[in-house]
Amino acid sequence: MRIGELAARAGTTTRTLRYYESRGLLPARRNDNGYRTYDENDLKLLRQIRTLQDFGFDLEETRPFVECLRAGHPEGDSCPASLAVYRRKLDELDALIGELQAVRAKIGLRLAMAEGEPPLCELGGQEL
Amino acid sequence: MRIGELAARAGTTTRTLRYYESRGLLPARRNDNGYRTYDENDLKLLRQIRTLQDFGFDLEETRPFVECLRAGHPEGDSCPASLAVYRRKLDELDALIGELQAVRAKIGLRLAMAEGEPPLCELGGQEL
DNA sequence: TGTTGCCTTGACGTCGGCGTCAAGGACTAC
DNA sequence: GTAGTCCTTGACGCCGACGTCAAGGCAACA
Numbered sequence: 001m002r003i004g005e006l007a008a009r010a011g012t013t014t015r016t017l018r019y020y021e022s023r024g025l026l027p028a029r030r031n032d033n034g035y036r037t038y039d040e041n042d043l044k045l046l047r048q049i050r051t052l053q054d055f056g057f058d059l060e061e062t063r064p065f066v067e068c069l070r071a072g073h074p075e076g077d078s079c080p081a082s083l084a085v086y087r088r089k090l091d092e093l094d095a096l097i098g099e100l101q102a103v104r105a106k107i108g109l110r111l112a113m114a115e116g117e118p119p120l121c122e123l124g125g126q127e128l
Numbered sequence: 129m130r131i132g133e134l135a136a137r138a139g140t141t142t143r144t145l146r147y148y149e150s151r152g153l154l155p156a157r158r159n160d161n162g163y164r165t166y167d168e169n170d171l172k173l174l175r176q177i178r179t180l181q182d183f184g185f186d187l188e189e190t191r192p193f194v195e196c197l198r199a200g201h202p203e204g205d206s207c208p209a210s211l212a213v214y215r216r217k218l219d220e221l222d223a224l225i226g227e228l229q230a231v232r233a234k235i236g237l238r239l240a241m242a243e244g245e246p247p248l249c250e251l252g253g254q255e256l
Numbered sequence: 257t258g259t260t261g262c263c264t265t266g267a268c269g270t271c272g273g274c275g276t277c278a279a280g281g282a283c284t285a286c
Numbered sequence: 287g288t289a290g291t292c293c294t295t296g297a298c299g300c301c302g303a304c305g306t307c308a309a310g311g312c313a314a315c316a
Contacts, residue, residue, distance in 0.1 A: 003293065011234045014293090019274060033282055035293055056129040058272070077242040087240040097225055099249050103183050104221045114205040132262065142263090147304060161312055163263055186302070 003028070006038045010046045017046070022058060025049065025066060043067055048076040061085050131156070134166045138174045145174070151187060153177065154193060173197055176204040189213050 003014045013119060018025040021036075028036035045066050052062045064085055065076030076082055135142045149164075152233035173194050182188040192213055193204030194238060203256040204210055 002293075009130055013274080015274060015276085018295095020139055023273095035282080053273095055235060056228075075242070077238055083239060086235055086242070090161060090239070093228055093235070095229050097232065098224065100184075100221055100225050100228070104225065105311080107183060107214055107217055107221070110205055111211060111218070114203070114211055114214070130263075142303080143304060145305085146265095151303095162310085181303090240261080 001035045001038050009043055009049060129166050131164045137171055138178060
């Protein structure tokens with residue numbers, strides 16, 4: 001299969017695939033006329049990448065999963081390096097969620113304070 | 129006070145202040161030799177901007193707060209436009225936190241699955 | 257007078273993950 | 287042959303919030 005078909009089947013673009021190749025993430029075979037050629041396994045690798053991207057992994061973080069699949073393992077996360085990425089990501093997510101919740105609390109408090117105070121503004125008593 | 133002192137007192141850089149000015153967020157008076165001149169109120173505006181930036185507001189979102197202060201109100205959030213930004217930010221945060229928690233759950237599940245499965249890898253029984 | 261240290265404007269660089277355009281080659285259908 | 291659709295490489299654009307460098311002006315002090 002050529003690049004256009006692979007892109008379509010994975011729901012992405014040819015530009016994206018060339019970008020992945022430029023990053024060494026998804027190299028392609030070439031046929032006689034220089035066209036990139038892919039097989040079903042490449043589609044599997046690509047879908048792995050896309051799934052992780054949807055989770056918020058950046059490209060470099062997907063590399064262990066891709067290499068794991070390319071090494072013949074049934075799942076991208078069948079290898080220790082992938083699990084390490086999972087764990088690091090969980091820690092990052094926990095930290096981020098915690099920070100966001102803290103910020104949310106602060107803003108919520110400020111909003112309540114500002115709403116509770118007499119307006120002091122040129123506000124004409126709209127429904128608060 | 130000149131730009132360097134203001135930057136130092138707000139814990140930021142002169143580049144940042146010039147950037148804010150270029151965005152129309154923190155315009156400066158000029159003295160005879162062309163140097164930017166700021167007063168204590170500018171420091172207050174700047175601290176308002178920085179606080180909101182720390183909360184993850186982007187620059188444009190801080191504008192209503194700055195204009196509120198410049199209009200003479202005691203707090204940046206004493207005006208309806210600022211409260212509207214607060215509310216929008218709360219909604220965004222709730223949505224984002226929800227998405228991150230969903231992703232966290234999915235990754236956690238995948239990690240548990242991958243750890244529960246027999247390794248299938250060239251792993252030498254490290255502590256999992 | 258010279259040196260230091262602040263200031264000025266202008267402009268290019270950064271980061272990630274591509275989008276978008278340009279110029280041209282390859283292949284198919286009619 | 288030629289129109290249309292795919293493919294190729296190369297290169298610039300984008301976004302936000304600045305960092306960093308260059309070339310030069312202004313002020314104070316020895």
